[in-house]
Amino acid sequence: MTFKKSSFPLIFTAILCFVIGLGLIILCFLFPSGNDYEDPDPENEIVNNDPQQPSVPDEGNGDKVEPGEALNPETPTEPSEPDVPDEPVDPQIPSEPDVPDEPSEGEKPFVSSKDDPLLVLANVDNPLPDDFEVGELELVQKNSQGTYKLDIRAASYAREMIADAEAEGISLFICSSYRARSLQQTLFDNKYNSYIANGWSADEAYAKTATIIAIPGTSEHQTALCMDIVTPSYRVLDSGYAETDAAKWLAANAYKYGFILRYPKDKQDITKIIFEPWHYRFVGVENAKLIYESGLCLEEYIETLK
Numbered sequence: 215m216t217f218k219k220s221s222f223p224l225i226f227t228a229i230l231c232f233v234i235g236l237g238l239i240i241l242c243f244l245f246p247s248g249n250d251y252e253d254p255d256p257e258n259e260i261v262n263n264d265p266q267q268p269s270v271p272d273e274g275n276g277d278k279v280e281p282g283e284a285l286n287p288e289t290p291t292e293p294s295e296p297d298v299p300d301e302p303v304d305p306q307i308p309s310e311p312d313v314p315d316e317p318s319e320g321e322k323p324f325v326s327s328k329d330d331p332l333l334v335l336a337n338v339d340n341p342l343p344d345d346f347e348v349g350e351l352e353l354v355q356k357n358s359q360g361t362y363k364l365d366i367r368a369a370s371y372a373r374e375m376i377a378d379a380e381a382e383g384i385s386l387f388i389c390s391s392y393r394a395r396s397l398q399q400t401l402f403d404n405k406y407n408s409y410i411a412n413g414w415s416a417d418e419a420y421a422k423t424a425t426i427i428a429i430p431g432t433s434e435h436q437t438a439l440c441m442d443i444v445t446p447s448y449r450v451l452d453s454g455y456a457e458t459d460a461a462k463w464l465a466a467n468a469y470k471y472g473f474i475l476r477y478p479k480d481k482q483d484i485t486k487i488i489f490e491p492w493h494y495r496f497v498g499v500e501n502a503k504l505i506y507e508s509g510l511c512l513e514e515y516i517e518t519l520k
């Protein structure tokens with residue numbers, strides 16, 4: 215195919231027109247006219263955010279679905295979260311202090327039982343077994359005398375009782391709580407050995423020691439369910455403590471928190487322990503209320519149970 219030399223400008227013009235036309239078409243594709251790139255109408259935004267006109271339909275199950283999330287089918291499926299091992303539950307962290315549960319109306323009535331673990335008896339006639347294991351302990355109070363812990367079943371009630379007393383201007387000060395059997399044994403052995411060293415017979419030394427140091431296993435403090443409570447202005451463990459506001463407050467209110475006066479004045483022949491207005495024992499709120507209202511001591515109360 216040949217072209218005359220004079221027709222070249224015409225061909226060149228045609229090619230130029232074609233190129234320009236093609237360019238315009240490409241530009242139209244790249245920058246189409248329309249409102250797509252305009253800012254959304256700000257008024258629409260306000261309307262959509264109007265709580266009176268929710269823009270997201272109510273899903274009906276209470277769970278809110280974020281627009282554009284679950285509703286967007288184009289969203290590629292998120293790769294599932296890599297398997298991260300569950301956070302180990304640290305057993306050292308004490309559980310949130312349980313606010314004592316008020317039994318709700320309609321719950322079955324409380325029936326006390328001899329087998330209730332909160333009624334465990336520790337006295338001269340009923341020593342704890344050698345293999346008695348104390349429950350998990352939890353801090354109740356740290357004061358200038360020491361750090362005092364109780365069984366986790368009692369600790370939150372004790373803390374609440376102390377806080378409520380404080381709110382009424384009564385300062386409760388723990389001076390003894392859990393005592394390990396090993397400590398009791400050490401105290402006992404040291405005293406016993408001192409008598410032996412002084413020439414006492416084994417029987418004499420044992421009997422004499424037992425009048426001064428509780429025989430291991432017979433101290434209720436080993437259960438971690440009791441504590442001795444005084445008040446900063448009166449820290450002596452004697453009957454005079456009963457006249458303090460703290461002792462009076464405890465006598466009137468401790469049962470509401472599951473604690474009972476363990477060694478009442480009029481029950482010494484049964485408990486075989488002197489009147490101890492400072493010694494309070496946790497038995498659970500229901501048992502404590504029944505014991506408080508009946509006027510029985512723990513030994514008597516347990517006798518009434520099946």
Ligand SMILES: [Zn+2]
Pocket residue numbers: 390435440441442492493494
């Ligand atoms: Zn005590």
